[in-house]
Amino acid sequence: MDGTLVQRPDRTAMLAALERLVLAESPSFDKARCDACADQVADLFRQRTGVSALRHRRHDRGDHLEIRIGDGAEPIVLLCHHDTVWPEGTLARLPFQVDGDRVRGPGSYDMKAGIVEAAFALEGSSPKRPVVVLSTSDEEIGSASSRALIEETARQAVAVLVLEPAASGGAIKTARKGIADFILEVEGRAAHAGVEPEKGISAIEELAQQVLALKALGDPAAGTTINVGVIDGGTRPNVVAAHARAEIDVRFTRASEAERVVGAINDLQPKLAGARLRVSGGVDRPPMERSAGTIRLAQLAQRLAGEVGFALTETSTGGGSDGNFTAAIGVATLDGLGPDGGGAHADSEHLLIASWLDRTELLRRLIEAL
Ligand SMILES: [Zn+2]
Structure with missing residues (x-):
């Protein structure tokens, strides 16, 4: 005292x-x-x-x-x-x-x-x-x-x-932790799911694979976590989905980890031939x-x-x-x-x-x- x-x-x-x-x-x-x-x-x-x-x-x-x-x-x-x-x-x-x-x-x-x-x-x-x-x-x-x-x-x-x-x-x-937010938009090609599904490129299938790829970028032991918190896409069950999107929240304890993950997200490549990805967003808080x-x-x-x-x-x-x-x-x-x-x-x-x-x-x- x-x-x-x-x-x-x-x-x-x-x-x-x-x-x-x-x-x-x-x-x-x-x-x-x-x-x-x-x-x-x-x-x-x-x-x-x-x-x-x-x-x-x-x-x-x-x-x-x-x-x-x-x-x-x-x-x-x-x-x-x-x-x-x-x-x-x-x-x-x-x-x-x-x-x-x-x-x-x-x-x-x-x-x-x-x-x-x-x-x-x-x-x-x-x-x-x-x-x-x-x-x-x-x-x-x-x-x-x-x-x-x-x-x-x-x-x-x-x-x-x-x-x-x-x-x-x-x-x-x-x-x-610092925070980064991203929106990932996927563009595929619509087609009739019954008549000619082979002509379609499913944006939903592409997005599903990207969600797993995103998850793999996390490193919980280093304090880096990635949460895909929102997804939407497609129009009807009998249409191959032409569009899908995801909203992503990234948390990190170190600036070096932010750099690694932000770089990797901006670098995501499509898994399906003909699919296209568009990434927007970035670090909100260091x-x-x-x-x-x-x-x-x-x-x-x-x-x-x-x-x-x-x-x-x-x-x-x-x-x-x-x-x-x-x-x-x-x-x-x-x-x-x-x-x-x-x-x-x-x-x-x-x-x-x-x-x-x-x-x-x-x-x-x-x-x-x-
Ligand atoms: Zn407050």
């Missing part, structure tokens, strides 16, 4: 703030709703820190918010997103609910609780450096409209702290590798958690976040600083309040220690 008093964040005020954010439903593709939620986020930071958010306007997506506290170089960057995977109206089915130590509600755990945590941690802190909070509106759909802003903001940073939820059980995330800088950050967080009074473990995950971008440009990045809980993207989504309060105090100390 370092003897500093452990501050207890205001549970009631944090829950009220979280309820306001959850009630502002914000599916990523709905600009009007995402913008209305951004208004609530901006209000929250104005109330807690006295600072007005800078709005990065977007035409096709919700606006992104930047809250800059203090001037100078080498800031600490806190990464949040206020969009959710939940369609409008989900609240009617899954209302905001506090039940003992649990809070439920669409987008509560992933990651509106993280936004509230950041605002309350900053309210009570005296950082030695400037702090920049980004709250973006398109993380759940790949961050195409926020990626440049995130990378530009992070480039000068001494550390990036990502307020995505902790892994179930409370571990912070020091490595995340992997967040467990760098020396990230290990140092994790060790600092673990020491500070001990002072607050809880044990902080670390883990890696196959899911991506905006931390993938900042880690890939070489900035020490620590992810999963939001609360413990579970059920992200599922009806069982919930967070645990005691962990949320502990982590708010941890985040406050982390911001002061960096």
